Amino acid sequence: MLRMQLFALAAGVAVLAASSAHATGDKANGRTLVYTCNGCHGVPGTTNAYPQYPVPKIAGQNQQYLINALHAYKSGERTHPTMMAQAQSLSDQEIEDIAAYLSSISPK
Numbered sequence: 001m002l003r004m005q006l007f008a009l010a011a012g013v014a015v016l017a018a019s020s021a022h023a024t025g026d027k028a029n030g031r032t033l034v035y036t037c038n039g040c041h042g043v044p045g046t047t048n049a050y051p052q053y054p055v056p057k058i059a060g061q062n063q064q065y066l067i068n069a070l071h072a073y074k075s076g077e078r079t080h081p082t083m084m085a086q087a088q089s090l091s092d093q094e095i096e097d098i099a100a101y102l103s104s105i106s107p108k
């Protein structure tokens with residue numbers, strides 16, 4: 001019985017260690033990387049050319065949402081030619097960095 005309890009405790013510690021080892025983004029690097037994002041997402045009133053729709057503002061967006069969206073563009077799961085090209089040029093760490101920075105600032 002004690003052996004099972006120790007095993008369960010060890011498994012729990014391993015799960016906690018693995019989840020805390022998950023890379024977090026570097027906000028300072030993210031701030032540098034978002035210069036290309038700001039060309040569309042940072043300009044008030046910007047609309048997509050065709051089909052015409054407002055470009056979403058991403059400042060203050062949920063970090064995990066941003067990570068998921070960029071990975072979806074990178075894999076082709078989400079399609080938008082400009083976003084796919086931008087996402088494909090980013091490493092997984094750069095995506096995390098961008099998401100960390102954007103989620104840390106207040107929307108205007």
